Amino acid sequence: MSTDIFLHQLFAGLTAGAIYASLAVALVMVWRSTHHLNFAQGEMAMFSTYVALALIEAGLGYWSAFAATLGLSFLASVAIERLIVAPVARSQPLATVIVFVALLAIFHSLASWLFTPVLREFPSPFPAGTLPGFPYLSGHAAGVVALTLLELAAVWLFFRFTRLGLAMRAVAQNPVSSRLVGIPAARMLALGWGLAGALGACAGMMIAPIIYLDPNMMAGVLLYGFAATLLGGIANPWGAAAGGLIVGLLDSLVGAWLIGPELKLSFALTLIVAVLLVRPAGLFARAQRSRV
């Protein structure tokens, strides 16, 4: 029986971890431009998921709705950065935090108002039931993990091999030097917001079939996303992604075996605080080496 439970919890943890990883990478993208954690990232993702549901109910096929939602979330996030966050940050950097809290409240009430605040079922694009040969792995779980890996690989390839990706990395490190070589730094930061919006939307659409869609859907998920980001290292998207998987697995396995479901959230967070006491910059922080 213990092997069964272990496999079940392992796959559940992987699935949740993949979703936290998406969200954690989104948080890193926003951190790079604002140097604050975006409290509204979860609510933005939840809102995107409602948009996806509306598109599906309007008759769009799942994948068309999925793609359209990613595009719309990207554009909306770019607009939010350009029109609200950047102007506020220019006049008063600390006010960014207030803007994030305001965005959280706005998206939350907007969702409750536009879409009735009851639990809604959200479709999964992946086969129902378990995978042949893997009785503890549902089609949806396998799909979520595969899609997330694909998405993270795409983001990695973008940053590693494209001109735009290189410029975005440069701006994250040194905005002044970036502008001196001709990179429009402000536009790159907005692009980072767009990517974060799309990654968040993806996380929302992947988790909704598991926990149902409602305006509070992302509250707990965002907390795990924060934990993942801090655990992996806020400056490093791949560390944050790994942090997501670790948090998901820990939460699931420890919750099942050691302490039961009531305490698992506190356990995971306590463990993360403990790690941060030893490695304040996160597990996978780049060693800051520099010579003068």
Place this chain on the structure above:
Amino acid sequence: MTPLLEIERLCAGYGAITVLRDVSLSVAAGQVAALLGANGAGKTTLLRAVSGMIPSTGAIRMEQHLLSGLPTEAIAQRGVAHVPEGRGTFAHLSVDENLQLGAWLRRDRAGIARDRERMFQHFPRLKERLRQQAGTLSGGEQQMLAIARALMSRPRLLLLDEPSFGLAPILVDELFVALARIRSEEQVAMLLVEQNAHAALEFSDHAYLLEAGELATHGSAQALRGDARVQRAYLGK
């Protein structure tokens, strides 16, 4: 002949503090002008104003186009490359990526590849360190990288802010040899801020002396070598 860079009655500073008052100067195409002065005279501030990193009044023109008021990235596009104080390399990116970023405004792949090879001729050390993170280079190597990165944009004007700062004397000599070679091969004009007045005057055609934010004197580098005010600014006499 109209100058490449022309600055008229420039005033600039930080917030309420005015550092530069009514400074006018010009740099001719392909020539090197040195900007001399004691610490705090406003040399770095002037370079920052040219690059649009701080607001200024007066007029700054590059090839007769007004630069004043343009954002930094648009000024880079007009052919101005700035090697800032402290070098400003991307410490976590590789030497190669730093060079690629230098050419960010360009689309001619073949030309970029050729220029990259030429940078290795100017600074062979960079070729050996191509995959290394820029932050792990020595001070001298980082300065070479900063200059090479600036040249990758094929600028018509190079702003150099204390390139010899913090370098051992032997490296300073090496650096100026490289700069002399760049100057003759790259057809790039330079506005050079230097604490090492001797090296700067040796290397320049023309020199400007700033005293407390105002232009004290200017003239050919040769003439300024004997100027008492230059000696005073650097030797504190």
